[in-house]
Amino acid sequence: MAGRRNHSACLLLRAKLLLVAATGATAQNNCSSAKFPAGRSFQRCTSLPVLGDSLHWTYHQANGTADVAFRVPQSTTGWVAWGINTERPVSIAGSSVFIASHSQDGNGGAVSVLATYLESTAPVLANNTLKLAVPVAPAAEYSGGAYTIYAMALRGGLLVGRVGTNPVNITVQNTVWRAGPLSGGRIAPHPTSAANLRSAQKLDFLSGNNRSAGAPNSRVHRRDLREFLG
Known part of the structure; x- marks a missing residue:
């Protein structure tokens, strides 16, 4: 028995x-x-470890450019963001990010993208202040309960650099992403749940290898309480 x-x-x-x-x-x-509209396709993708997000991209090694699509489930009364921190891992401060949201001003609720550099723990969120060269304007759409941000052909300081006259492979980047609510049509602070506070990952756009950027400490928790104040 x-x-x-x-x-x-x-x-x-x-x-x-x-x-x-x-x-x-x-x-x-x-x-x-994942399915994309006609004319958009991507060679690689990764399911991000928190928030149900996914990142899709095609890296063009010949000229160091990448076409990127970031997709995440969210309501029409919320915002989503994806970006790259060229200064330090884990933190949102110091990142160049694309923030997608629906217009809440009564003009049809169109989806817009804010391309902004988060210079501090209480950023101004001014448009077109990225620390990355982006020759093609970003776009976003909302379908099936999810936002998709398209950042086309990121160049220059993102994926290729130079030391003197020698090209340097800097395809490994600190990627970050967040999701939060709108308040009065403005971007409000995101929840301080573990999911948002762990939304960071090192990604090699060339090989596709990725790993956690590290666990946030209490100082990062305090910083994130004040992020995205508008």
């Missing part, structure tokens, strides 16, 4: 392990099933 119980317990444990493995594989492969 005891042998049967042990055998049943082993079978149950094995089933649970298989379920966990299958769930993890599904989460990793979710991004590959």
